[in-house]
Amino acid sequence: MSQMKHIDNIPSTPGKFKEKSPYNRLRLHFSLTKLTFWSFVFLGLIFVFFFRSPSSSSSSPAASDLSRRSLRTSSYDGPAWEKRIKASAKVRSHSGISVLVTGAAGFVGTHVSAALKRRGDGVVGLDNFNDYYDPTLKRARQALLERVGVYIVEGDINDVALLKKLFDIVQFSHVMHLAAQAGVRYAMENPGSYVHSNIAGLVNVLEVCKNANPQPAIVWASSSSVYGLNTKVPFSEKDRTDQPASLYAATKKAGEEIAHTYNHIYGLSLTGLRFFTVYGPWGRPDMAYFFFTRDILKGKSIPIFEAANHGTVARDFTYIDDIVKGCLAALDTGEKSTGSGGKKKGPAQLRVFNLGNTSPVPVSDLVSILERLLKVKAKRSVMKLPRNGDVQFTHANISFAKRELGYKPTTDLQTGLKKFVRWYLSYYGDGKKSVQ
Numbered sequence: 001m002s003q004m005k006h007i008d009n010i011p012s013t014p015g016k017f018k019e020k021s022p023y024n025r026l027r028l029h030f031s032l033t034k035l036t037f038w039s040f041v042f043l044g045l046i047f048v049f050f051f052r053s054p055s056s057s058s059s060s061p062a063a064s065d066l067s068r069r070s071l072r073t074s075s076y077d078g079p080a081w082e083k084r085i086k087a088s089a090k091v092r093s094h095s096g097i098s099v100l101v102t103g104a105a106g107f108v109g110t111h112v113s114a115a116l117k118r119r120g121d122g123v124v125g126l127d128n129f130n131d132y133y134d135p136t137l138k139r140a141r142q143a144l145l146e147r148v149g150v151y152i153v154e155g156d157i158n159d160v161a162l163l164k165k166l167f168d169i170v171q172f173s174h175v176m177h178l179a180a181q182a183g184v185r186y187a188m189e190n191p192g193s194y195v196h197s198n199i200a201g202l203v204n205v206l207e208v209c210k211n212a213n214p215q216p217a218i219v220w221a222s223s224s225s226v227y228g229l230n231t232k233v234p235f236s237e238k239d240r241t242d243q244p245a246s247l248y249a250a251t252k253k254a255g256e257e258i259a260h261t262y263n264h265i266y267g268l269s270l271t272g273l274r275f276f277t278v279y280g281p282w283g284r285p286d287m288a289y290f291f292f293t294r295d296i297l298k299g300k301s302i303p304i305f306e307a308a309n310h311g312t313v314a315r316d317f318t319y320i321d322d323i324v325k326g327c328l329a330a331l332d333t334g335e336k337s338t339g340s341g342g343k344k345k346g347p348a349q350l351r352v353f354n355l356g357n358t359s360p361v362p363v364s365d366l367v368s369i370l371e372r373l374l375k376v377k378a379k380r381s382v383m384k385l386p387r388n389g390d391v392q393f394t395h396a397n398i399s400f401a402k403r404e405l406g407y408k409p410t411t412d413l414q415t416g417l418k419k420f421v422r423w424y425l426s427y428y429g430d431g432k433k434s435v436q
């Protein structure tokens with residue numbers, strides 16, 4: 001009854017009624033409090049958006065670090081720029097493909113771009129030249145690619161407008177997506193950069209690919225690190241990958257799930273390649289074989305990790321030329337995507353392959369090989385494997401890649417390091433020239 005009365009009392013002009021009813025005065029009080037509260041929340045959000053976003057000049061260390069490291073360029077565009085892209089994308093062989101290579105100034109990106117160009121494919125590179133490691137090495141790789149006719153567009157995979165523009169200029173049949181934040185241990189120093197490049201960046205690339213007409217087939221770099229703490233060896237693609245030991249590994253694993261989603265919803269043809277500790281000429285200075293070489297030459301001591309109870313730490317080191325063959329075979333066997341206009345038209349190819357060497361080598365043996373090649377005794381400092389993302393060993397089962405891609409690595413660590421050392425000495429000299 002009282003409820004009925006209350007309903008009957010609902011005023012046609014609420015303002016008047018409020019003044020009369022104590023109940024409504026209370027309600028007004030609550031509404032005002034609510035309004036004030038939400039106004040503050042709203043203003044707070046505006047403040048956060050405008051003053052703390054990574055693209056602003058905020059002094060947040062993570063944000064400023066990201067914007068510093070992702071050297072975005074706004075200077076693209078123009079007829080001369082488009083002409084260079086078209087020339088670089090020109091397919092010169094009868095059955096050639098047209099490939100956008102992201103991370104083209106990176107280690108694997110440079111080698112893959114050069115190999116594609118050599119056999120007559122059209123190649124356009126994309127790289128943000130960030131300073132995770134010495135950018136002068138990336139510039140030298142760029143110069144090398146320029147000499148063989150590959151143009152690298154300077155820009156970020158998070159720049160969607162730029163990606164769209166590239167697809168407007170060239171109908172890429174394939175994307176080789178290698179741009180990423182690499183390195184297992186650095187993830188503890190700069191976790192945001194892994195999310196930015198390996199997750200947000202990947203999604204941007206896939207978004208643009210899904211909207212492209214025709215959609216390209218995509219091959220992209222996953223990692224052996226997705227096997228994480230697994231103890232069953234050799235690692236097979238069928239094994240579990242749900243216990244990553246580093247944020248790097250977790251972002252690569254997330255990438256594999258994201259790939260599944262874009263394949264499922266949009267019909268994108270996607271192939272993930274789990275690279276196993278790739279090494280060779282023009283390699284990455286943040287990797288152990290590279291900075292061990294530098295430090296052995298400088299007479300500095302090198303930290304060699306060992307597991308509990310003097311357990312051996314080993315890697316399935318894989319030589320760059322073998323990896324390049326695997327990448328090209330993945331591109332060549334990549335089927336067409338099935339979607340158009342952002343809609344799936346039928347089931348599309350979804351694959352993941354191990355690209356390893358199938359013969360793990362202990363890190364201490366790697367050092368012995370380097371000592372022989374450099375003719376310098378290393379100052380070894382054996383220490384416990386730090387808990388910062390490293391796993392004790394990796395070992396690839398490559399039978400699936402062998403069957404589907406004809407992948408067959410042919411370079412053992414001794415031979416591959418010999419080629420690396422020869423390059424290192426010709427590039428840096430005998431160690432006097434400093435490497436960052």
Ligand SMILES: O=C(O)[C@H]1O[C@H](OP(=O)(O)OP(=O)(O)OC[C@H]2O[C@@H](n3ccc(=O)[nH]c3=O)[C@H](O)[C@@H]2O)[C@H](O)[C@@H](O)[C@H]1O
Pocket residue numbers: 182183184222223224225275276277278286287288289303304305306313314315363390392
């Ligand atoms: O397969 C991958 O997916 C990854 O491979 C690579 O990671 P890792 O296999 O960890 O290579 P890397 O750092 O060269 O350490 C080599 C060995 O030296 C040991 N190591 C390392 C440093 C050190 O100071 N001492 C040491 O003993 C260390 O414990 C390890 O046993 C790529 O960097 C990564 O981006 C990713 O692509």
